[in-house]
Amino acid sequence: MAEILRFATAGSVDDGKSTLIGRLLYDTKTIFQDQMDAVEKASENLGTEGPNLALLTDGLRAEREQGITIDVAYRYFATPKRKFIIADTPGHIQYTRNMVTGASTADLAIVLLDARHGVVEQSKRHAFLASLLRIPHLVLAVNKMDLVDFSEEQFNKVADEFRDFASRLDIPDLTFIPVSALLGDNVVDRSENTPWYDGPTLLTHLEQVHIASDRNMIDVRFPVQYVLRPQSEEYHDFRGFAGTVAGGVMKPGDEVMVLPSGFTTRIASIETMDGPVEEAFAPMSVTVTLEDEIDISRGDMLCRPNNSPTVTQDIDAMVCWMTADEKFAPGMKLAIKHTTRNARVMVKDVQYRLDINSLHRDESSDLLELNEIGRVTLRCTQPLFVDEYRRNRTTGSFILIDEHTNTTVGAGMILGVAE
Amino acid sequence: MSYELSHLRELEAESIHIFREVASEFERPALMFSGGKDSIVMLRLAEKAFHPCKIPFPVLHVDTGHNFPEVIEFRDRRLAEVGARLIVGSVQERIDSGQLKEEPGLNPSRNQLQTPVLLESIEENEFDALFGGARRDEEKARAKERVYSFRDDFGQWDPKNQRPELWSLYNGRTRKGEHIRVFPISNWTELDIWQYIEAEKVEIPQIYYSHQREIVERDGMLIATGPLNTLAEGETAYTETVRYRTIGCMTVTGAVESDADTIEKVIAEVAGTRITERGATRADDRVSEAAMEDRKKEGYF
Ligand SMILES: Nc1nc2c(ncn2[C@@H]2O[C@H](COP(=O)(O)OP(=O)(O)OP(=O)(O)O)[C@@H](O)[C@H]2O)c(=O)[nH]1
Ligand SMILES: [Mg+2]
Numbered sequence: 001m002a003e004i005l006r007f008a009t010a011g012s013v014d015d016g017k018s019t020l021i022g023r024l025l026y027d028t029k030t031i032f033q034d035q036m037d038a039v040e041k042a043s044e045n046l047g048t049e050g051p052n053l054a055l056l057t058d059g060l061r062a063e064r065e066q067g068i069t070i071d072v073a074y075r076y077f078a079t080p081k082r083k084f085i086i087a088d089t090p091g092h093i094q095y096t097r098n099m100v101t102g103a104s105t106a107d108l109a110i111v112l113l114d115a116r117h118g119v120v121e122q123s124k125r126h127a128f129l130a131s132l133l134r135i136p137h138l139v140l141a142v143n144k145m146d147l148v149d150f151s152e153e154q155f156n157k158v159a160d161e162f163r164d165f166a167s168r169l170d171i172p173d174l175t176f177i178p179v180s181a182l183l184g185d186n187v188v189d190r191s192e193n194t195p196w197y198d199g200p201t202l203l204t205h206l207e208q209v210h211i212a213s214d215r216n217m218i219d220v221r222f223p224v225q226y227v228l229r230p231q232s233e234e235y236h237d238f239r240g241f242a243g244t245v246a247g248g249v250m251k252p253g254d255e256v257m258v259l260p261s262g263f264t265t266r267i268a269s270i271e272t273m274d275g276p277v278e279e280a281f282a283p284m285s286v287t288v289t290l291e292d293e294i295d296i297s298r299g300d301m302l303c304r305p306n307n308s309p310t311v312t313q314d315i316d317a318m319v320c321w322m323t324a325d326e327k328f329a330p331g332m333k334l335a336i337k338h339t340t341r342n343a344r345v346m347v348k349d350v351q352y353r354l355d356i357n358s359l360h361r362d363e364s365s366d367l368l369e370l371n372e373i374g375r376v377t378l379r380c381t382q383p384l385f386v387d388e389y390r391r392n393r394t395t396g397s398f399i400l401i402d403e404h405t406n407t408t409v410g411a412g413m414i415l416g417v418a419e
Numbered sequence: 420m421s422y423e424l425s426h427l428r429e430l431e432a433e434s435i436h437i438f439r440e441v442a443s444e445f446e447r448p449a450l451m452f453s454g455g456k457d458s459i460v461m462l463r464l465a466e467k468a469f470h471p472c473k474i475p476f477p478v479l480h481v482d483t484g485h486n487f488p489e490v491i492e493f494r495d496r497r498l499a500e501v502g503a504r505l506i507v508g509s510v511q512e513r514i515d516s517g518q519l520k521e522e523p524g525l526n527p528s529r530n531q532l533q534t535p536v537l538l539e540s541i542e543e544n545e546f547d548a549l550f551g552g553a554r555r556d557e558e559k560a561r562a563k564e565r566v567y568s569f570r571d572d573f574g575q576w577d578p579k580n581q582r583p584e585l586w587s588l589y590n591g592r593t594r595k596g597e598h599i600r601v602f603p604i605s606n607w608t609e610l611d612i613w614q615y616i617e618a619e620k621v622e623i624p625q626i627y628y629s630h631q632r633e634i635v636e637r638d639g640m641l642i643a644t645g646p647l648n649t650l651a652e653g654e655t656a657y658t659e660t661v662r663y664r665t666i667g668c669m670t671v672t673g674a675v676e677s678d679a680d681t682i683e684k685v686i687a688e689v690a691g692t693r694i695t696e697r698g699a700t701r702a703d704d705r706v707s708e709a710a711m712e713d714r715k716k717e718g719y720f
Contacts, residue, residue, distance in 0.1 A: 003426040032695045059559025060578050061709045071581060073562045074555040076608045083426045085606055097583040101565075104585040217422055226439040228472050235471045242468070244436045244587070249422065273470035281422045285435035285468070298443055322583050337588050340443070399588045406592035408583045 006085045008103040010130055011112035012122035013091040016143040018069055020181035021088045022053025027188035030077040057088040070095055072102035081207040091122060096371040097322035100411055107211045108137040115148045118158045124165055125356045131169040134390060136214045139175045146180040150193040168359050177202055215282050216392050220248030222302040223339035228287055240271055240287035241296055246394035250280045257305040258294055259385050264305050265292040299341040301385045309385040309395055314418040315378045321368040323409040328368035338384045338398040348377040377418040389413035427615050434603040438468035441548050441601050444591045448476045448548035454490035455666040456623055457552030460612055463621055477504040481537045483529040484511030485647055485669040493624045508540035525649055528671045534719045538574040548599045551720050556608045557697055560712035567591055568600040574718030609696055613689050617682045629662045629680040640673030664696045
């Protein structure tokens with residue numbers, strides 16, 4: 001069983017994400033005494049009754065003043081079964097880019113819904129983003145059950161509403177749990193108020209969900225990050241290619257192909273400071289030495305001769321646009337970072353823009369505005385070595401950077417080669 | 420064979436990836452080193468990232484002049500072993516030259532004075548990336564910070580306008596005068612650090628382990644006595660069995676009562692503690708609710 005589970009919260013403003021994380025930390029006794037004292041004092045100052053558990057993650061001054069989450073908070077806790085890295089994300093549409101930041105590395109997302117209001121536009125947006133980012137496991141937490149008398153009927157109604165929307169998304173694993181983040185029902189402790197619910201509590205589910213199979217162990221992908229040439233007496237001829245394995249399993253003796261040159265050779269050894277290893281797989285950071293002297297630099301990639309990524313300058317991708325400063329539009333030039341490659345792209349086309357509510361493809365629009373998602377075509381100044389995002393989250397993803405402001409303005413998930 | 424990494428190996432791999440990324444994409448990075456456990460682990464991770472090469476950037480110590488002597492001795496020895504070049508930004512020198520003013524009062528903290536010295540060192544050396552050993556579990560403002568944390572010309576952090584940071588694709592683009600603070604151990608907890616020190620047999624200064632020390636109780640903290648510490652009226656020094664959970668400015672870093680004289684015992688103690696390391700030991704963080712956020716905005720570590 002994988003030791004670390006990374007998960008993110010999602011859902012609309014005020015549906016209780018931060019409160020839920022606070023509750024999870026509180027009931028697992030993760031909160032330290034001085035943190036709790038500080039939260040109690042801050043709650044008093046803000047005039048709330050009793051400690052406001054959301055303050056355990058809403059740590060910025062502005063967040064506390066406004067009572068909302070603005071940016072992701074990372075929190076950590078462990079049970080005897082697992083270690084958890086939590087990203088508590090903001091629900092407000094204005095901060096979608098921060099939600100995407102927190103969700104991009106998650107193995108699991110908890111989408112919260114307010115039991116009274118059910119599925120609202122922002123819940124749809126976040127569920128869609130979670131599926132787009134291919135977070136393999138989704139938990140639908142129907143929250144504030146205390147405000148609907150823990151009604152089974154209301155839970156089913158909300159769950160059905162979500163199921164209906166989710167059926168049009170690609171979500172491999174979906175679990176529904178009725179909770180009250182405020183009071184703790186079914187978060188860590190099983191609730192006596194929901195005798196009709198016989199599924200796991202949220203924590204039990206987080207401890208048990210099987211995530212190991214989510215990593216790609218088939219297609220060898222090794223983006224070269226850094227070339228190590230000590231030129232010291234002891235390591236006179238050493239030339240190592242350092243990087244993080246992005247897919248597959250690499251072993252000494254394996255035949256590998258180098259992109260873009262296409263040369264093939266064999267892995268001589270896989271080195272670490274603790275000595276050579278027999279195997280390397282994602283997400284290990286290692287240093288590979290090769291049998292032949294081949295000119296290789298950062299941005300190149302090692303793969304297997306009979307299983308290589310697609311080499312292309314024309315990319316077909318889904319892009320989430322994250323700035324209000326300018327619109328994403330054909331003709332626009334941007335910097336791109338894909339694995340360890342930096343290049344520039346020109347926007348060729350916006351094939352369609354997605355309407356989050358209906359999931360309708362709006363083909364009439366050739367622009368993307370802040371927080372909009374669309375299918376686009378890009379032409380790159382250099383070939384990239386890509387896989388479909390659904391096959392590999394590392395070789396299938398990229399970011400777009402504005403060359404004037406230097407800020408990250410787009411997140412891309414590759415679908416394939418553009419015609 | 421199951422293809423799974425232990426949590427320490429997974430965290431280590433992530434940190435090494437970040438070190439290599441910075442070394443590749445920046446022209447003048449440096450590693451901030453205080454001699455505390457986090458920076459010691461950082462140094463080990465940097466070694467691992469570039470082995471068998473030497474660490475390809477210098478080490479920067481912003482020296483308050485209020486150090487535990489054990490820590491300075493340790494710093495010099497360890498850096499010599501690793502073969503890293505040390506750059507010191509000295510708070511004391513700037514006080515002596517009149518550029519900075521010691522805070523008023525008995526036993527002043529030099530915490531705030533570190534920021535201008537740090538920013539000056541960055542400017543002088545034209546650093547474009549600085550590795551810091553801050554962890555997100557330490558403090559609520561840090562819990563919000565990116566791995567690559569952008570700083571403007573004045574070294575300021577803008578918590579309400581951070582760059583998106585997706586997957587492990589870090590955006591390190593800056594203009595001249597701006598820089599990035601990089602936090603490779605963002606996702607490590609205090610317990611992870613101790614477990615790693617144990618697993619890797621990393622040497623740390625002895626003051627992290629239980630020892631006898633003359634101390635004085637001040638604001639609920641146990642502060643070491645010595646030439647930097649003038650006792651106020653009514654304070655009495657006494658000897659106690661203590662150790663340090665964090666190492667900072669000597670005048671404001673508290674020791675904790677402890678018998679833990681081995682790494683195993685320290686881990687057991689940390690796993691069972693109910694108070695955060697900063698809450699227990701750092702007067703500098705207690706100043707106000709948003710003390711850390713405010714200092715970070717101004718360019719603090
Ligand atoms: N009655 C009730 N109130 C809840 C529950 N969960 C959260 N709340 C309240 O709902 C309000 C919003 O909670 P937050 O946790 O801040 O919501 P959020 O989803 O994190 O909001 P953003 O991060 O700003 O998107 C607070 O007043 C909470 O006390 C619940 O289970 N029952
Ligand atoms: Mg929140």
